[in-house]
Amino acid sequence: MSEPQKDSNQKFKKITSVFKEWISGNSGVKSTLEELGFSLLSIITAMIVGSLFILIAGESPITAYQALFEGSFGSFDYFLNTLWRSTPLILTGLAVAFSFRAGLFNIGAEGQLIIGGFAAAMVGYVFTDLPTIIHLPVSVLAGMVAGGLWAGIPGLLKAKRGVHEVIVTIMLNHIAISVAIDYGINNFRDGGRQATPYVQETAELFNFNQLGEHSILQHFPPVDIFAAPAINLHLGFIFALIAAVILWYIMWKTTLGYEIRAVGFNSSAAEYGGVNVAKNIILAMVISGAVAGLAGASEALGTHRSFISGMDAGHGFTGIAVALLGRNHPIGVILGGLLFGALAQGGLHMQFAGVPQEIVTIIQALVIFFIASLQMFKIFLVRRKAKGEAK
Amino acid sequence: MEILAELFSLSVIFATLRFATPLILGALGGLISERSGVINIGLEGMMLFGAFAAVYGSGITSNPWMGLILGILAGMLLASIHALVSVKFKADQIISATGINIFATGITVFLLQVLFNTAGTSPRVPRLPAWQIMDFFPFRPITYFALILVPLVWIFLYKTPWGLRIRSIGEHPQAADTLGINVNRWRFICVVISGALAGMAGTHLSIGAGSAFVRDMSAGRGFIALAAMIFGKYNPFGALGAALLFGYSEALALRVDLPFIPDELFRAFPYVVTIIVLAGFIGKATPPKAIGKPYNKSGD
Amino acid sequence: GPADEDENGEEEATEPEDETLQVGIVLSTGGLGDQSFNDAAYRGLEWAEEDFDIEFTHIEPEDVAEDAQSLRQFAERGYDLIFGVGFQMADSLETVAQEYPDIKFGHVDEDFGEDIPDNVESLNFAEHEGSFLAGALAAKVSESGTIGYVGGEDFGLIHRFEGGFVQGAQYIDEDIEIISDYAASFEDSGRGREIALSFIDRGADVIYHAAGGSGMGVIEAAEESGIYAIGVDSNQNWVAPGHVITSMLKQVDNAVYETVERVIDGTYEGGLNREFGLEDDGVSLSSLTEIDVEEEEAVELESIDEEDLEVIKEMKKEITAPHKERIEELEQKIIDEEIEVEDWMFLDERPDY
Amino acid sequence: MKVQYFLHGEFSFSINESLEEIVEKITTLLEMRNITKVFPGVKANDNVNLKIRKGEIHALVGENGAGKSTLMNILYGLYDPDEGDIFYKGEKVRLADPIKAIKLGIGMVHQHFMLVEPLTVAENIVLGNEPLNNNIFINKKLAVKEVQEISDKYGLRVDPNKKIENTSVGMQQRVEIIKILYRGAELLIFDEPTAVLTPQEVVELFDIFNALRDQGKTIIFITHKLGEVREITDRLTVLRRGQTVGTVDTESVTEEDVARMMVGRDVLLRVEKNESKPNDEVLKLENLTTKDHRGVPVVNDVSLSVRSGEIVGIAGVEGNGQSEVIEMITGLQKVDGGKIYFKNKDITNESPKKIKEFKIGHIPEDRRKRGLVLDFDLAENMILGYHHKEPFSKNMRMNYDKIYSYADDMIDKYDVRTPGYHVTADSLSGGNQQKVIIAREFSHEPELLIASQPTRGVDIGAIEFIHQQIVNQRNAGKAVLVVSADLNEVMSLSDRIAVIYDGEIVAIVNSNEVDEFELGALMTGSTPDKEDAK
Numbered sequence A: 001m002s003e004p005q006k007d008s009n010q011k012f013k014k015i016t017s018v019f020k021e022w023i024s025g026n027s028g029v030k031s032t033l034e035e036l037g038f039s040l041l042s043i044i045t046a047m048i049v050g051s052l053f054i055l056i057a058g059e060s061p062i063t064a065y066q067a068l069f070e071g072s073f074g075s076f077d078y079f080l081n082t083l084w085r086s087t088p089l090i091l092t093g094l095a096v097a098f099s100f101r102a103g104l105f106n107i108g109a110e111g112q113l114i115i116g117g118f119a120a121a122m123v124g125y126v127f128t129d130l131p132t133i134i135h136l137p138v139s140v141l142a143g144m145v146a147g148g149l150w151a152g153i154p155g156l157l158k159a160k161r162g163v164h165e166v167i168v169t170i171m172l173n174h175i176a177i178s179v180a181i182d183y184g185i186n187n188f189r190d191g192g193r194q195a196t197p198y199v200q201e202t203a204e205l206f207n208f209n210q211l212g213e214h215s216i217l218q219h220f221p222p223v224d225i226f227a228a229p230a231i232n233l234h235l236g237f238i239f240a241l242i243a244a245v246i247l248w249y250i251m252w253k254t255t256l257g258y259e260i261r262a263v264g265f266n267s268s269a270a271e272y273g274g275v276n277v278a279k280n281i282i283l284a285m286v287i288s289g290a291v292a293g294l295a296g297a298s299e300a301l302g303t304h305r306s307f308i309s310g311m312d313a314g315h316g317f318t319g320i321a322v323a324l325l326g327r328n329h330p331i332g333v334i335l336g337g338l339l340f341g342a343l344a345q346g347g348l349h350m351q352f353a354g355v356p357q358e359i360v361t362i363i364q365a366l367v368i369f370f371i372a373s374l375q376m377f378k379i380f381l382v383r384r385k386a387k388g389e390a391k
Numbered sequence B: 001m002e003i004l005a006e007l008f009s010l011s012v013i014f015a016t017l018r019f020a021t022p023l024i025l026g027a028l029g030g031l032i033s034e035r036s037g038v039i040n041i042g043l044e045g046m047m048l049f050g051a052f053a054a055v056y057g058s059g060i061t062s063n064p065w066m067g068l069i070l071g072i073l074a075g076m077l078l079a080s081i082h083a084l085v086s087v088k089f090k091a092d093q094i095i096s097a098t099g100i101n102i103f104a105t106g107i108t109v110f111l112l113q114v115l116f117n118t119a120g121t122s123p124r125v126p127r128l129p130a131w132q133i134m135d136f137f138p139f140r141p142i143t144y145f146a147l148i149l150v151p152l153v154w155i156f157l158y159k160t161p162w163g164l165r166i167r168s169i170g171e172h173p174q175a176a177d178t179l180g181i182n183v184n185r186w187r188f189i190c191v192v193i194s195g196a197l198a199g200m201a202g203t204h205l206s207i208g209a210g211s212a213f214v215r216d217m218s219a220g221r222g223f224i225a226l227a228a229m230i231f232g233k234y235n236p237f238g239a240l241g242a243a244l245l246f247g248y249s250e251a252l253a254l255r256v257d258l259p260f261i262p263d264e265l266f267r268a269f270p271y272v273v274t275i276i277v278l279a280g281f282i283g284k285a286t287p288p289k290a291i292g293k294p295y296n297k298s299g300d
Numbered sequence C: 001g002p003a004d005e006d007e008n009g010e011e012e013a014t015e016p017e018d019e020t021l022q023v024g025i026v027l028s029t030g031g032l033g034d035q036s037f038n039d040a041a042y043r044g045l046e047w048a049e050e051d052f053d054i055e056f057t058h059i060e061p062e063d064v065a066e067d068a069q070s071l072r073q074f075a076e077r078g079y080d081l082i083f084g085v086g087f088q089m090a091d092s093l094e095t096v097a098q099e100y101p102d103i104k105f106g107h108v109d110e111d112f113g114e115d116i117p118d119n120v121e122s123l124n125f126a127e128h129e130g131s132f133l134a135g136a137l138a139a140k141v142s143e144s145g146t147i148g149y150v151g152g153e154d155f156g157l158i159h160r161f162e163g164g165f166v167q168g169a170q171y172i173d174e175d176i177e178i179i180s181d182y183a184a185s186f187e188d189s190g191r192g193r194e195i196a197l198s199f200i201d202r203g204a205d206v207i208y209h210a211a212g213g214s215g216m217g218v219i220e221a222a223e224e225s226g227i228y229a230i231g232v233d234s235n236q237n238w239v240a241p242g243h244v245i246t247s248m249l250k251q252v253d254n255a256v257y258e259t260v261e262r263v264i265d266g267t268y269e270g271g272l273n274r275e276f277g278l279e280d281d282g283v284s285l286s287s288l289t290e291i292d293v294e295e296e297e298a299v300e301l302e303s304i305d306e307e308d309l310e311v312i313k314e315m316k317k318e319i320t321a322p323h324k325e326r327i328e329e330l331e332q333k334i335i336d337e338e339i340e341v342e343d344w345m346f347l348d349e350r351p352d353y
Numbered sequence D: 001m002k003v004q005y006f007l008h009g010e011f012s013f014s015i016n017e018s019l020e021e022i023v024e025k026i027t028t029l030l031e032m033r034n035i036t037k038v039f040p041g042v043k044a045n046d047n048v049n050l051k052i053r054k055g056e057i058h059a060l061v062g063e064n065g066a067g068k069s070t071l072m073n074i075l076y077g078l079y080d081p082d083e084g085d086i087f088y089k090g091e092k093v094r095l096a097d098p099i100k101a102i103k104l105g106i107g108m109v110h111q112h113f114m115l116v117e118p119l120t121v122a123e124n125i126v127l128g129n130e131p132l133n134n135n136i137f138i139n140k141k142l143a144v145k146e147v148q149e150i151s152d153k154y155g156l157r158v159d160p161n162k163k164i165e166n167t168s169v170g171m172q173q174r175v176e177i178i179k180i181l182y183r184g185a186e187l188l189i190f191d192e193p194t195a196v197l198t199p200q201e202v203v204e205l206f207d208i209f210n211a212l213r214d215q216g217k218t219i220i221f222i223t224h225k226l227g228e229v230r231e232i233t234d235r236l237t238v239l240r241r242g243q244t245v246g247t248v249d250t251e252s253v254t255e256e257d258v259a260r261m262m263v264g265r266d267v268l269l270r271v272e273k274n275e276s277k278p279n280d281e282v283l284k285l286e287n288l289t290t291k292d293h294r295g296v297p298v299v300n301d302v303s304l305s306v307r308s309g310e311i312v313g314i315a316g317v318e319g320n321g322q323s324e325v326i327e328m329i330t331g332l333q334k335v336d337g338g339k340i341y342f343k344n345k346d347i348t349n350e351s352p353k354k355i356k357e358f359k360i361g362h363i364p365e366d367r368r369k370r371g372l373v374l375d376f377d378l379a380e381n382m383i384l385g386y387h388h389k390e391p392f393s394k395n396m397r398m399n400y401d402k403i404y405s406y407a408d409d410m411i412d413k414y415d416v417r418t419p420g421y422h423v424t425a426d427s428l429s430g431g432n433q434q435k436v437i438i439a440r441e442f443s444h445e446p447e448l449l450i451a452s453q454p455t456r457g458v459d460i461g462a463i464e465f466i467h468q469q470i471v472n473q474r475n476a477g478k479a480v481l482v483v484s485a486d487l488n489e490v491m492s493l494s495d496r497i498a499v500i501y502d503g504e505i506v507a508i509v510n511s512n513e514v515d516e517f518e519l520g521a522l523m524t525g526s527t528p529d530k531e532d533a534k
């Protein structure tokens, strides 16, 4: 603190090291830009191909994309709602990415999200006399714990029994639906909604459009811009960002992260290095599941104020794509989540322009294909460059 | 006693086979792809797209056999995308297959709207005829195909040179490469075959057993097929056994009321059983060694 | 918010013109093609478009999180009348309606109770009453003494169908065997078919479904096993000619049409929960004796041919016509409140049967 | 003028070529001319020239990363050269893929075996060229028969029906050889075939080489062991940093000459060490036993002690239990019977983490599998096993500043050839990977150092360095336990040698009291009393 110069230098170092780590080649900012460029290029390519489908549907791609962009970034409200839509995607993306780093494929984020959402909503509903300061954290934690335990099952089986985690997580996705939706909602709902009862106000995640109502904040003029009822953004988004930072910190700054990555890359070497492989596999799955559970809690307590059937909306699977788009790095995952969130948010506006909403789904898939395939193009370019340099 | 009789009644056995049909086909498809080293969690999407195309084909030609062909072709088409992205362009196989699944949900509903002007259930179309064999077995053709394919796939994998090559490619692609076997071409072919089988499974859902396309009608069967494949230890007969077990528990669940277990939870029974069996008795299903890794010849 | 309504409105290509009534409808997830209330509500607007000076736009939210946004988008774009479909959307609609007191709203399938906002008209249907008749007919038609019910997802509204059906069947025959199960999905026709086949294995010869796309499987199973199915929501008699003895019609189309009509007339009354039952044909069975319009339409659309129509005619004559009087009698009794059909929607514990 | 030459193919001569040139042309089977191959960031081959004569055994030597494997992979059609031409039997050829090479009669036994483990020997051999029944099914019988024939003809003992995963390394190598003979190879390339063999197996391999040469085959032989070059080859070519240093007749040079050519300076070929001064007992194994998954003992009743200030070597043919002994000491494998004492403390079945804390350093036998996380950068690899300790971390927080500066130091001190600590271990050559491990294990000043195959696949320059480091440890009063398949290494490093056979220690001898062949005999179990027992 006494040496601000040095302090900021170190900060800069840290920031650049984040980027460096993001790029596997460790070759610095230049290739980060390249990376972004390629992602952008593949998104553009996907949209060009997507426009073929729009033409098939008999609409104008230009109008459609204008609406898409308008709807996701066209106004402050829309932008905030893009953030809102990306919240569960960032969280499931982080969950999947974290497990990937440990060499595990958590295809069960979907199930963990469901179980987490259900647990959070139940805790949020059942306790009636708790103050917010206790009720909210307890409800959120309930979701994380439930998701974590749910993911702990495949972790445990993998670590102790060598059972492939993919098959177990697929099974658990189906079981989660049975437990939380078929059985859970059926036994706890009141009224005709296919949902658990609304959670108590004390367990609701704070919505940004309530900022103006806050006793202290309402005197700040800028707070007004949040006042629109159309804004759905809630505290869950902040949780997602915090989760990204925490996971990044765990993964790259702690011995736990070091050990998890070692196990992920080479469990024999990790074992040789004194790492308890089984413990780390279980931990990695539990952490991953807890984050997916947080996604469920955030949707249940923030977006729907209850656990509602259809709430998962395939976020767990989209999370796989988000994680891979983001190269399993928290920053990449946030960007990937934002992209898919923007597609979802803007997709609604595209419908108003007469384009079937499935276009959004198709574009999501195309983005995945092109990001993946353009990797090839990049390798080609890099090789060309290397050859040039070597000569 | 009645329950006991029910456990092995003909109707349960028939229902088991009906449930198992798409699972067997999916599992065989997954098996061929994964034996060559390419993970195929895109079976779900290929099934769904196959189901749609079969309805379209049967609808416009009024010939369900054309529907079958189109269903198979559709599965192959999606599989070629998966192969192109993951084998040729060497992208991560899981990301590519995830893309396939997302794409299939989007494209089927999109085409439903463009072609049938509905987003939910297609019109009914001519379905494959029931083939009564010996006045006894009451199945649709694809069920027989699935059963016949099990030994065929087994013979293909274990008795023919192609099978030998495929197995070696999945275990040690460099070894195959050094003997002049074109690893990536074979992988491409295997993925496309798996798409054909998944497409056939989807066809069974839409115009084999049924007669119309309903959005998202694959309803997770592709994933269950994958589970059957792993559960069956990457062996065609093992996959058959696993698919039959899953089918059996589903068939039973619909017919027998078990005491103590709420109905809704009993639906999860096959999945729970699978986990318990995997954890307790069957032990490890060892996947092919080179699975999931794109093959790079000469560092290119 | 409402403040920047103008800004947004101006840029839109679909800016509503002044005279024409602009109607928006947000369908519930599952969307168009569900052969149920989404389709029916949409159809009601199509009719209205033919008869009145209106334009309408529909939106299918990608997931439940989009409901409120979709409604609000219509409001922000200055639509005059906005419909929401499905009980899952009710809370969203209530919120948005309160934000835009000057816009009129309509909602299908949820009773808002006393607190209904002044600018909302809710359209509700006594599915249990219609299902009662379906159950009664099933019991009449069944020769085996075993009938079945297949639901889609397992929740309140769908229990209402089940409840009506069970009560109707038991009214006719106290000892009738009724088997029921839920497909846990509105889209899994494969499971719907297998459930129906398992019923058939257990002797069922009439099966009623309230299972959306999964119900397609039920009808297919009935057709291939040579037993009878009862359709739901829309007229499904033509789907498997000769095997669907009737359909429990839920006239969402009429109701929606009439709401538009009232807005055009200026007789629209907000703050009202409308109930449509047997009395006003809000729910009913399709004709047990005559060919219905929808069945004729199906021929025009070439979904079925004349021969199929003959089969339907024949079936009606042989199978359902003999029970017409009894069913009509029951209908009257319900209308006269001589028979009280219990609504199972809010039951915590469904009775054993 | 065109001449049909009886050995191979057609040659064209111009009238003004000298006789020498013509003879050269006729006897040359293969010529690689100005070959250049670039990998991202590396010029693996830089204008390399190589001429191979018909019927010779030609050694290709050079340090790790000199470009030997790359050159051979180009010849076998696996890599496409960026520049340069290949002439085979006088004709310019383009080797687009292995099929082309195989058709021409070129076969290669790769450094890492190219065998599919769950398949049988015969299946591996016929893979890609399967004999058929009805044009559809593999004719297994014929396959086995053909394999048997080749096996008989060249004296290559294999069991055609055994699965590869159940065969010894030596047999796997013979399978590789049969694989290429089955395809009618004339020119056989061997990339470091002896690295994994026992002395006896090497002798066998060389017999095979001779038999092949007698049958008119030509052999290119890559090795790091100059004794082997001396023993079996006719000529040798040296590569250094991707370039050809030269080709010479083996007889005309000494090992020192070759070593100098390879590294560009003088090299110490023998380990220099003085008399050992052993002190207290540091490690004591008492009746150590472990069983495999079938319950068969793999290590049986092994007792051994290592004192401070001495190097004890374990000699043995691979697969006789030495790996398990090491893994039991280091906590990586469960001990089923017996005790392990470290400085009189019972450490039986302690966790690997605990064992590390006792200051027991371990250089594992398989650096790629155990020793390194290949996808980690060097810095992270340098702290593997010590990552939870200060200064690298505190309270679970990693301190990367410290880690990086430590890694820099280690790279300097242990002469790791790398652009920096930020590259992944994967991108280093084998020798340099080994140095990373050595740096890591030595820098924590172990009381007991366990070194398993410390120089396997490592070039002479690096071997010299690694051996010196090990001797330094011993001189500093540390206890050292060395396991090596390389007899030379065991003999020159160790003060005492324990010979292990079939899971049991069959003899413990002073290293200056035995010779290579006595040891070799002990290792294969042919001790007099053993034979009596049978």
Ligand SMILES: Nc1ncnc2c1ncn2[C@@H]1O[C@H](COP(=O)(O)OP(=O)(O)OP(=O)(O)O)[C@@H](O)[C@H]1O
Binding pocket: B298, B299, D039, D040, D042, D043, D044, D062, D063, D064, D065, D066, D067, D068, D069, D070, D071, D427, D428, D429, D430, D431, D457, D459
């Ligand atoms: N596929 C590849 N991609 C990138 N670089 C490579 C590749 N193969 C080899 N190299 C690099 O090319 C150089 C030469 O490698 P090569 O394998 O030919 O060496 P070598 O002489 O066989 O070494 P060793 O004695 O260790 O086997 C090395 O610097 C190596 O890192």
Ligand SMILES: Nc1ncnc2c1ncn2[C@@H]1O[C@H](COP(=O)(O)OP(=O)(O)OP(=O)(O)O)[C@@H](O)[C@H]1O
Binding pocket: B299, D064, D065, D069, D111, D426, D427, D428, D429, D430, D431, D456, D457, D458
């Ligand atoms: N794709 C690659 N990129 C960079 N370097 C590579 C690549 N593939 C191989 N190499 C390097 O090429 C060199 C030669 O590889 P090779 O397989 O011959 O190993 P090696 O150095 O001989 O080690 P060892 O014999 O101990 O396994 C090694 O340094 C290896 O790391």
Ligand SMILES: [Mg+2]
Binding pocket: D068, D069, D070, D111, D191
């Ligand atoms: Mg090499």
Ligand SMILES: [Mg+2]
Binding pocket: D064, D111, D192, D430, D457, D458
């Ligand atoms: Mg080497």
